[in-house]
Amino acid sequence: QLDRGCALHTAARGGLSSVSSQDVPAQRPRAIFHTSESDPAKHTEQHEGRLYNIPLEEVKAVFPHGLPHRFQQQIQTFNEARVMVRKPALEILAYLKGSNFAHPAVRYVIYGERGTGKTMTLCHVVHYCSRQGWLVLHVPDAHLWVKNCKELFQSSYNKDRLDQPLQASVWLKNFKTSNERFLQEIKTQKKYMWGKRESTEEGRPLREVVEQGLARVRSASDAVGVVLREIKQQSHRGSFRLLVAVDGVNALWGRTTLSKEDKSPVSPEELTLVHNLRKMVTNDWNGGAIVTTLSQTGSLFKPSSAYTPQELLGKEGFDALDPFVPIPVPNYSPREFESCYGYYLERKWLQHEKAHTEDGKAELQFLSGSNPRQLDRLAGPL
Amino acid sequence: MHRVGLLVCLCRARTRFQPGIFPAQSSTAALRDRAREPCGSSRGRTGPAGLREGGATAFAHSGPGPSRPPSRRAGPREERGGAGMAARCCQAGLSCGALLSQAVLSQAVLSRAAGGAPATPHWGRAAFSSAPAVSGREGPQPREGSVRRRGRTPQFVRSAAPPRTERMAVDQDWSSVYPTAAAFKPASVPLPIRMGYPVKRGVPPPKEGNLELIKIPNFLHLTPPAIKKHCAALKDFCTEWPSALDSDEKCEQHFPIEIETVDYVSSGTSIRNPKARVVTLRVKLSNLNLDDHAKKKFIKLVGERYCQKTDVLTITTDRCPLRRQNYDYGMHLLTVLYHESWKTEKWESEKSEEDMEEYIWENSRSQKNALDTLLRIKASENVSNVTEEELLASEVVKNYRNSVTALKNEGETESNMSQYKESVKKLLNIQA
Numbered sequence: 001q002l003d004r005g006c007a008l009h010t011a012a013r014g015g016l017s018s019v020s021s022q023d024v025p026a027q028r029p030r031a032i033f034h035t036s037e038s039d040p041a042k043h044t045e046q047h048e049g050r051l052y053n054i055p056l057e058e059v060k061a062v063f064p065h066g067l068p069h070r071f072q073q074q075i076q077t078f079n080e081a082r083v084m085v086r087k088p089a090l091e092i093l094a095y096l097k098g099s100n101f102a103h104p105a106v107r108y109v110i111y112g113e114r115g116t117g118k119t120m121t122l123c124h125v126v127h128y129c130s131r132q133g134w135l136v137l138h139v140p141d142a143h144l145w146v147k148n149c150k151e152l153f154q155s156s157y158n159k160d161r162l163d164q165p166l167q168a169s170v171w172l173k174n175f176k177t178s179n180e181r182f183l184q185e186i187k188t189q190k191k192y193m194w195g196k197r198e199s200t201e202e203g204r205p206l207r208e209v210v211e212q213g214l215a216r217v218r219s220a221s222d223a224v225g226v227v228l229r230e231i232k233q234q235s236h237r238g239s240f241r242l243l244v245a246v247d248g249v250n251a252l253w254g255r256t257t258l259s260k261e262d263k264s265p266v267s268p269e270e271l272t273l274v275h276n277l278r279k280m281v282t283n284d285w286n287g288g289a290i291v292t293t294l295s296q297t298g299s300l301f302k303p304s305s306a307y308t309p310q311e312l313l314g315k316e317g318f319d320a321l322d323p324f325v326p327i328p329v330p331n332y333s334p335r336e337f338e339s340c341y342g343y344y345l346e347r348k349w350l351q352h353e354k355a356h357t358e359d360g361k362a363e364l365q366f367l368s369g370s371n372p373r374q375l376d377r378l379a380g381p382l
Numbered sequence: 383m384h385r386v387g388l389l390v391c392l393c394r395a396r397t398r399f400q401p402g403i404f405p406a407q408s409s410t411a412a413l414r415d416r417a418r419e420p421c422g423s424s425r426g427r428t429g430p431a432g433l434r435e436g437g438a439t440a441f442a443h444s445g446p447g448p449s450r451p452p453s454r455r456a457g458p459r460e461e462r463g464g465a466g467m468a469a470r471c472c473q474a475g476l477s478c479g480a481l482l483s484q485a486v487l488s489q490a491v492l493s494r495a496a497g498g499a500p501a502t503p504h505w506g507r508a509a510f511s512s513a514p515a516v517s518g519r520e521g522p523q524p525r526e527g528s529v530r531r532r533g534r535t536p537q538f539v540r541s542a543a544p545p546r547t548e549r550m551a552v553d554q555d556w557s558s559v560y561p562t563a564a565a566f567k568p569a570s571v572p573l574p575i576r577m578g579y580p581v582k583r584g585v586p587p588p589k590e591g592n593l594e595l596i597k598i599p600n601f602l603h604l605t606p607p608a609i610k611k612h613c614a615a616l617k618d619f620c621t622e623w624p625s626a627l628d629s630d631e632k633c634e635q636h637f638p639i640e641i642e643t644v645d646y647v648s649s650g651t652s653i654r655n656p657k658a659r660v661v662t663l664r665v666k667l668s669n670l671n672l673d674d675h676a677k678k679k680f681i682k683l684v685g686e687r688y689c690q691k692t693d694v695l696t697i698t699t700d701r702c703p704l705r706r707q708n709y710d711y712g713m714h715l716l717t718v719l720y721h722e723s724w725k726t727e728k729w730e731s732e733k734s735e736e737d738m739e740e741y742i743w744e745n746s747r748s749q750k751n752a753l754d755t756l757l758r759i760k761a762s763e764n765v766s767n768v769t770e771e772e773l774l775a776s777e778v779v780k781n782y783r784n785s786v787t788a789l790k791n792e793g794e795t796e797s798n799m800s801q802y803k804e805s806v807k808k809l810l811n812i813q814a
Contacts (some may be wrong), residue, residue, distance in 0.1 A: 094814040102762040104755055106810055283755060286762065308794040319747035323755065323782065323806045326799055 033339035040128035043085050049335040051082040062130045065140045065174040068119050078347050088329045089124040104283040111294040112329035113307045115373025118293045125291050126245050134241040135182045142251035143298035145273050149258055157222050161272045168220035172213045183207040194219045221272040228276045235287040242288030244280050249292035252278050253317030255301050331370040344379050352382040545569035557608040566595045638669035660700040661708040666693050680723035741790035743783045781805045
């Protein structure tokens with residue numbers, strides 16, 4: 001009998017999943033809360049509340065940097081990636097399926113309280129788009145670009161702006177992993193000079209720009225800028241669809257905690273990365289969509305109770321993103337809660353003997369308030 | 383309590399040297415000394431220890447005949463015992479095992495303190511007569527010697543006077559219990575109040591002997607019936623209310639400006655009070671003739687003095703020494719504000735978006751964005767010659783405008799957000 005109180009290492013837990021003297025009566029057939037449909041394009045309302053599987057190779061290819069940390073740990077533990085199909089994601093998928101790509105790109109802003117599943121919704125949409133063959137520009141957390149930057153260099157391209165080589169190179173690496181074939185196909189339309197000696201000629205594949213950025217870390221931010229510019233200009237031709245997925249888009253219009261050498265604060269538009277990303281999020285291009293998430297969790301100088309678009313984006317951000325389609329993400333509905341609970345039971349994640357009872361389930365629902373993050377944290381030690 | 387302790391030590395010291403030979407005078411003198419300190423200042427308004435001390439010494443003093451010479455007779459042991467115990471209990475603050483119940487004691491003490499007749503003059507006499515006897519031979523013992531007396535039951539048990547609250551009728555005239563502002567008297571207030579920090583796993587202390595309740599100001603003298611009586615008394619000095627003004631709306635219609643002044647009376651040699659010069663002027667802006675620009679400018683000029691919810695402007699003036707001057711100044715302020723808000727200065731044209739009180743969609747960023755997007759949509763569909771006016775007049779744009787204005791002015795609610803979502807979907811022609 002495993003002790004309730006002892007904190008088991010997640011790996012050990014996975015290994016010991018078969019050791020349970022309790023006869024786990026999880027005789028629910030897998031069909032109830034699982035669905036075998038692993039193509040997001042075919043998800044409909046009947047799949048709502050169910051979990052679908054993403055093969056692990058696909059996870060590595062599509063999500064080099066997008067998934068929430070705890071979800072990544074869960075994938076490691078359970079050895080599978082199961083994502084729940086929920087209404088907000090289905091809504092966005094429906095809009096994407098029906099959107100006219102000749103019109104300017106539509107912006108969707110996913111918002112909701114803490115821990116309700118905004119990032120997972122975004123990942124679901126990203127998976128759909130990558131399955132459909134879109135070029136996915138996934139910025140996992142824009143807040144990372146406005147805080148905790150050790151190295152800030154003055155940009156060689158524009159004296160007023162500041163470069164962030166480390167963040168830019170990390171992002172370029174992940175971008176390369178997820179969009180290999182596009183980088184080969186898309187060709188540059190202009191000659192770009194990197195410093196005095198190096199340059200990228202016109203007509204070279206975009207891959208070279210990325211390699212340049214990774215090799216010469218100092219010019220990584222400019223490489224990012226070039227990539228974004230090229231992609232934006234070429235998306236309207238129709239050879240590929242572009243999805244701009246930004247998590248924590250409110251970072252682009254807030255404040256930063258960075259300061260220049262003379263200790264004066266840096267405003268976001270002085271950062272090259274932020275400046276270029278802002279250009280991507282405007283709707284002056286067509287042939288794709290922009291799906292963004294608001295996040296209070298990593299945000300700077302925002303109260304923890306703020307979750308609505310105006311509160312988090314501020315006046316500037318709202319005016320920049322307006323008109324957008326707001327997509328609220330609520331807590332689990334009773335059906336979704338059942339399905340998540342059933343999944344934990346089935347994977348033997350809930351080891352406590354009382355957790356299997358109806359009372360235990362009601363207690364979990366009450367304690368977590370049907371909030372996905374709270375449920376995940378509560379189920380951890382059980 | 384440290385005073386008592388000190389005297390206890392002193393008395394103990396004396397005992398050691400001269401057991402049994404303890405001058406009565408000195409003990410009563412000690413008692414009298416202690417009586418003087420708390421008693422003089424705190425008739426009826428003392429803390430618990432002070433009360434008891436004061437009371438005890440009051441007994442000791444004002445029992446029948448303070449002039450009665452302290453007799454050294456060794457009274458009957460019970461008498462001595464009982465009174466001595468009482469005295470000891472008083473003096474030592476009931477640190478002894480309460481041979482006499484605290485309630486009995488406090489009631490007796492309090493009834494004394496409240497100025498009522500002593501419950502039993504017999505008690506007072508007994509206390510006084512036996513106190514010296516007690517002090518005669520066992521002087522120090524009253525203070526320290528409760529230990530020795532604890533085993534013996536008092537043969538003289540005085541019955542405690544019930545508090546006055548038990549004799550109060552439910553429909554009594556409260557204004558006679560508390561005719562003026564007075565301290566809280568637990569025996570006179572028939573309410574089961576508790577106040578103070580509770581002991582661990584206990585409840586707040588009761589009202590008997592509760593210093594916290596006595597310290598704070600109370601309004602027991604200002605109950606509605608009492609105020610009714612005040613009004614009835616003041617009525618003789620008032621004129622009749624005009625019969626034509628029988629509703630609030632009529633009052634507001636005929637007299638939109640309300641002036642509030644306060645008069646102060648106090649017992650003292652002077653009738654002046656500097657607070658009497660304050661004048662408060664209240665007026666609703668809807669009663670003033672202001673157009674849109676004038677109203678916004680007026681509100682900006684007065685700042686905090688205007689309440690959005692009730693639309694009332696409140697001007698409080700106290701800068702002049704006389705009430706009439708303050709009233710004139712208040713009226714002057716109102717006139718100046720009114721006239722100034724109707725004027726338009728040259729620099730008012732530089733009013734920017736941050737200065738606006740509410741969100742106006744026209745010429746805003748949102749309008750620009752929407753028009754740009756629509757123009758691009760039309761261009762992609764190869765529909766040309768669509769002017770901005772047409773776009774602005776179209777239904778979808780009007781809908782969008784309303785939703786954005788509501789969102790910005792009223793804040794974000796569920797309904798506002800869903801309305802905005804619907805309007806954007808219609809604007810951008812998104813189909814599910």
